[in-house]
Amino acid sequence: MTNSLLPVKDAHRQAFNAINTPDRLLLGPGPSNAHPTVLEALSRTPIGHLDPLYVELMGEVQELLRYAWQTDNRLTLPMSGTGSAAMEATLANTVEPGDTVLVAVKGYFGLRLADMAGRYRATVKTIEKPWGEWFSLEELEAALIEHKPAILALVHAETSTGVCQPMDGVGDLCRKHDCLLLLDTVTSLGGVPLYIDEWKVDLAYSCSQKGLSCPPGLGPFTMGPRAEAKMATRSGKVPNWYLDVSLLNQYWGSDRVYHHTAPVNMNFGMREALRLLAEEGLDQAWARHRRNAERLWSGLERQGLSMHVPEELRLPTLTTVRIPDGVDGKAFSQHLLNTHGIEVGGGLGSLAGKIWRIGLMGYNSTPENVDRLLNLFETELPRFSGSVAAAA
Numbered sequence: 001m002t003n004s005l006l007p008v009k010d011a012h013r014q015a016f017n018a019i020n021t022p023d024r025l026l027l028g029p030g031p032s033n034a035h036p037t038v039l040e041a042l043s044r045t046p047i048g049h050l051d052p053l054y055v056e057l058m059g060e061v062q063e064l065l066r067y068a069w070q071t072d073n074r075l076t077l078p079m080s081g082t083g084s085a086a087m088e089a090t091l092a093n094t095v096e097p098g099d100t101v102l103v104a105v106k107g108y109f110g111l112r113l114a115d116m117a118g119r120y121r122a123t124v125k126t127i128e129k130p131w132g133e134w135f136s137l138e139e140l141e142a143a144l145i146e147h148k149p150a151i152l153a154l155v156h157a158e159t160s161t162g163v164c165q166p167m168d169g170v171g172d173l174c175r176k177h178d179c180l181l182l183l184d185t186v187t188s189l190g191g192v193p194l195y196i197d198e199w200k201v202d203l204a205y206s207c208s209q210k211g212l213s214c215p216p217g218l219g220p221f222t223m224g225p226r227a228e229a230k231m232a233t234r235s236g237k238v239p240n241w242y243l244d245v246s247l248l249n250q251y252w253g254s255d256r257v258y259h260h261t262a263p264v265n266m267n268f269g270m271r272e273a274l275r276l277l278a279e280e281g282l283d284q285a286w287a288r289h290r291r292n293a294e295r296l297w298s299g300l301e302r303q304g305l306s307m308h309v310p311e312e313l314r315l316p317t318l319t320t321v322r323i324p325d326g327v328d329g330k331a332f333s334q335h336l337l338n339t340h341g342i343e344v345g346g347g348l349g350s351l352a353g354k355i356w357r358i359g360l361m362g363y364n365s366t367p368e369n370v371d372r373l374l375n376l377f378e379t380e381l382p383r384f385s386g387s388v389a390a391a392a
């Protein structure tokens with residue numbers, strides 16, 4: 001028996017032109033521009049995902065991720081997927097139905113963590129702060145005492161608000177109250193001081209496309225010994241096959257057992273991105289992000305604009321700027337994109353229409369980019385004053 005040949009339908013056979021995307025300067029909340037060396041690595045001929053050379057490269061990616069995160073965690077690897085996949089992996093592997101997960105919500109990504117934890121049938125508790133604020137140790141401890149969670153989930157760099165959550169003492173609190181500390185480091189890894197082991201963080205995740213100068217596609221993940229111990233006592237299987245770290249570790253660890261075909265070119269890119277970060281040095285990269293962010297802040301303030309977050313808690317990687325009264329913020333950002341090829345972001349949730357979000361991440365954190373943007377704010381923003389009234 002054979003399958004009979006049928007006529008091929010041409011309904012969706014459209015003759016599109018070859019891809020021709022412009023070179024934008026991505027100064028929004030992510031993705032940011034990839035380093036040219038990373039782009040070259042991505043376009044190399046793939047090699048087999050079990051090729052000994054690839055296996056060696058996997059180990060290099062893991063070592064460099066440990067450096068970037070300042071951790072010795074054995075289970076440190078990039079999930080095949082974006083930051084949200086790695087976020088989901090932290091919860092999928094550790095949450096058992098009925099576990100209390102306490103999420104400290106001070107922006108959009110805290111809400112996403114709470115949503116995900118619920119899908120793994122956690123009893124989700126939240127404490128909330130207005131978008132643009134952060135949690136004190138006293139507030140966190142009061143909530144730990146009240147809810148007695150198995151996991152406290154916190155966003156280090158809240159990309160929706162531009163706040164960097166202070167981490168001193170949070171890990172000790174979690175040990176004292178016997179819960180795991182889960183930290184979103186998506187917009188901090190590579191750009192903001194971050195010490196997974198010193199801070200006693202048990203679970204963390206990030207992405208490839210923000211501070212690491214790589215396109216979107218991988219989600220770095222790390223799990224420490226206390227989280228491993230919790231995973232080891234699970235009564236059931238991890239309810240997500242693709243993100244099950246014990247299966248993934250049979251590929252990333254010593255056995256090299258096939259799990260899924262690794263996105264090998266993405267890992268080529270990640271290796272180069274991390275190699276460049278190590279070559280620069282973490283402390284140098286952090287200082288560069290800080291320097292360029294301060295240049296942006298003082299330039300915008302000189303023009304009379306104000307920042308949404310007080311300086312001591314401002315994220316160097318993502319600046320939130322208040323849109324002046326009377327200005328149609330979206331019209332200005334569309335103008336920057338359409339006329340100048342520069343992307344900046346708008347506000348989410350309660351900050352929609354109130355702020356711009358300016359990212360200076362990884363390869364994009366340079367004084368030249370800051371000056372280019374400041375110059376456009378100075379020369380072209382005045383034309384948009386009164387644009388809200390005009391639009392109405």
Ligand SMILES: *Cc1c(COP(=O)(O)O)cnc(C)c1O
Nearest residue numbers: 082083084109157159186187207
């Ligand atoms: C971007 C971002 C995410 C989600 O990452 P994706 O790569 O978009 O899936 C999660 N948390 C924070 C804080 C982010 O900024």
